[in-house]
Amino acid sequence: MLSKRLKTLRTKSNKTQSDFAKIIGVARTTYAMYEQGQREPDFATLQKIADYYEVSVDYLLGREEKKNPSWGDQAEFEALMNNPQEDQFYKEFKESPEERRKALLAAWEYLKSLDNK
Secondary structure (H helix, E strand, O other), rough: OOHHHHHHHHHHHHHHHHHHHHOOOOOOHHHHHHOOOOOOOOOHHHHHHHHHHHHOHHHOOOOOOOOHHHHOOOOHHHHOOOOHHHHHHHHHHOOHHHHHHHHHHHHHHHHHHOOOO
16 A cells, blocks of 8 residues: 555656655665565655655555544645645745745744734
């Protein structure tokens, strides 16, 4: 199950094995073995993969079918992603450096606080 989900997630994100191996800090051959089911990632690597794709480790391992239970309604999430501007924002946000993501989240928190005033 893990190997199939890894390949599906990677291809949907338009990444090559080399691209994704660099993202999670392993050799391309090592990552290829994960997708072929010949080797399994250690827990830290599994967490990196889950974090990158924003899915649970249980989803990767086939223990649950929802990619991320905290997303709530999958149809609502998919509708959000069908908006080209929001989809682009999400993709760029996900691939932005951590400092930029933190700054944007801080700005969002500030904007939300204005509603409470």
